[in-house]
Amino acid sequence: MIFSGQYGAVLTIDLHAIASNFRFLKSMSSSAECAAVVKCNAYGLGIKQVGQTLLREGCRAFFVASSSEALSLKRALLEIHKDFEIYILNGFERDFPEIYDTSIAPVLNSLEDIRRWVELSKSKRELLSAIANFDTGMNRLGLDKSETAEILGSSLSPDHSKISILMSHLACSEDPEHRLNHEQFRAFSSIVAKSKNRFRYSLANSGGVFLGKKYHFDLVRPGAALFGIGNFANRYTNLRQVVTLKAKILQTRSIDAGVTVGYGATQAVNRKSRLATVALGYGDGIFRGLTNAGFGYLSGYPAQIIGRVSMDLVTLDVTDIPQSLSQPGYWVEFIGEHQTPDSLAQRAGTIGYEVLTALGSRYERIYLGR
Amino acid sequence: MIFSGQYGAVLTIDLHAIASNFRFLKSMSSSAECAAVVKCNAYGLGIKQVGQTLLREGCRAFFVASSSEALSLKRALLEIHKDFEIYILNGFERDFPEIYDTSIAPVLNSLEDIRRWVELSKSKRELLSAIANFDTGMNRLGLDKSETAEILGSSLSPDHSKISILMSHLACSEDPEHRLNHEQFRAFSSIVAKSKNRFRYSLANSGGVFLGKKYHFDLVRPGAALFGIGNFANRYTNLRQVVTLKAKILQTRSIDAGVTVGYGATQAVNRKSRLATVALGYGDGIFRGLTNAGFGYLSGYPAQIIGRVSMDLVTLDVTDIPQSLSQPGYWVEFIGEHQTPDSLAQRAGTIGYEVLTALGSRYERIYLGR
Secondary structure (H helix, E strand, O other), rough: OOOOOOOOEEEEHHHHOOOOHHHHHHHHHOOOOEEEHHHHHHHOOOOOHHHHHHOOOOEEEEEEOOHHHEEEEEEHHHOOOOEEEEEOOOOOOOOOOOHOOOOEEEEEEOOHHHHHHHHHHHHHHOOOOOOEEEOOOOOOOEEOHHHHHHHHHHHOOHHHHEEEEEEEEOOOOOOOOOHHHHHHHHHHHHHHOOOOOOOOEEOOOOOHHHOOHHHOEEEEOOOOOOOOOOHHHHOOOOOOOOOOEEEEEEEEEOOOOOOEHHHHHHOOOOOOOEEEEEEEOOHOOOOOOHOOOOOOEEEEEEEOOOOOOOOOEEEEEEEOOOOOOOOOOEEEEEEEEOEEHHHHHHHHHOOHHHHHHHHOOOOEEHHHHH | OOOOOOOOOEEEEEHHHHHHHHHHHHHHHOOOOEEOOOOOHHOOOOOHHHHHHHHHOHHHHHHHHHHHHHHHHHHHHHHHOOOOOOOOOOOOOOOHHHOOOOOEEEEOOHHHHHHHOOOOOOOHOOOOOOOEEEOOOHHHHHHHHHHHHHHHHEEEEEHHOOOOEEEEOOOOOOOOOOHHHHHHHHHHHHHHOOOOOOOOOEEEOHHOOOOOOHHOOOOOOOOOOHHHHOOOHHHHOOOOOEEEEEEEEEEEEEEEEEEEOOOHOOOEOOOEEEEEEOOHHHHHHHHHHHOOOEEEEEOEEEEEEOOOOOOEEEEEEEEOOOOHHOOOEEEEEEEEEOEEEHHHHHHHHHHHHHHHHHOOOOOOEEEEEE
């Protein structure tokens, strides 16, 4: 299979698979609404294409990290229709409150955030209601225990009419057995009770969806599972893989036993070897940590990375692969049928999430199902 | 120092420093011409801004990895003037030979590449001369020993009038003591002798520049050193740092001893602690490998990353930092005066090169000296 064009590597993103994963997550979410977390350029896969796909699939609520991401997403979604809500996870943006309107609202992470939001909502009538985020064990963002006690004890009152959802975030939901899941569930349930059921409630990220009905409340917020990554991808075969990454062989060569390959001359081969140098490197998210450890696949045959991964190139040991399958111009799979983002990640000591967000911008990007 | 705007983090790129590094490298290059390697979007720092800066500084020869990079660079350089040469390192582009013209030529890595180039140059008169690349120990790209013997033994002849430079690439030049430097020098010198001095010659990358005059030949090709990274940056204080990366504190909180932080609840604090959550994460190139290991700096005070780096956020232990210096809205330095790309990299088990190319696109980018 030979592609043409000016790129040495091709990233294929299957929007059908993302839509299918959204439908599956929805089917697993009891009666809760299913939102989508599309921060970090939709986990590196393209905020515009992914956002539009999910909106067409019936998703209405979207979560992003920052104001700039919210603006990109809004622009993309408006091309389809205007019935959507975007929530910015990083808190009230004090330097740029102009961003809030009928489609963009903050996730409020502190009493100070809430105070500023209440103030803004007095001066600006046309606003999407915000979300208040309570920390129940992640210790990252959200109202802490004393802030939670203060606001629930006093006045989630008419003043707070522009807050419609209370949420929290699970720290360990990828591990269904982790004690923290239940502790966070209990802490959040107490918030629900004390707020007298006057709001909608949201606790579950991707992992939370698979923890079962009691974790679902009114709104679930999967991210990773939409993109076929995370350990739930192994547990639920209905979750489809989304990404294929292939790169071209630029050159092959034979070297004698004892010869070293690449920068730093880190590893000498112990036999006469055939090598294939491929057009992608750590500048494309093939982590330098995959040096002498990662694999590419040629027609299903695994070929180990040999020598240091460099910025634009990796070299594979193709000694055991038929020469007819490993010629210049042929394509090597780094993510796809034989290697998921999670399994590539494991060899680099990280997780599939970081593989996706590190993919970089030098690929030809092909979207299936647009 | 409070910045405004829609971004949680600000990346400052000092074009003056890049220009200064170019001048320094030129001064260290004997009588050789000093080219610039600006592949991978100029090591992540912006091909347009960096390319234009170097062209204004008198650089004429540029090296990129791929055809798409060559086209971006050409577009940027033409805004200044048209006296430049761009060489594509990844070899003859058989799928897109239309790219070659009076300003873009390939680095030819095999006899097959050379054959195709000779063929093309017969049918197309207006072409920049190409470079032939000989492998002398890197074993990645370039003519291998037998190809080298074949072409030098026969006919670097009128047929090859559209090849003007012979090059090779050093694998271990960052280590001035490495035996391979001298072996590669000897192999390349033999190529020079056998080609009867009818070409221009190029061997040195950044490290090669600092190996001394005999490594310089006619053209040197620094990349990393232009951007203030690589171990030469420690050895030559004239090389200036180029990048500053700061991110905003979104929220601070106090937690009790024994409480865990972040995904997976990986680490419990052993004392009552103050935490600051900051608006950047592995989605921005702050590698997940910095979990419980990396540092940010507040007014010069080091603050360790605590818990897992997440996609959009890191949490720092600011217990020992004056509260007046660690409030929401304040900025934390991740790269700058207190931490170079190389020292950040070291804590993540990689090199400054990968730090730069992983920086991502969610920053507000400020260019100094444009």
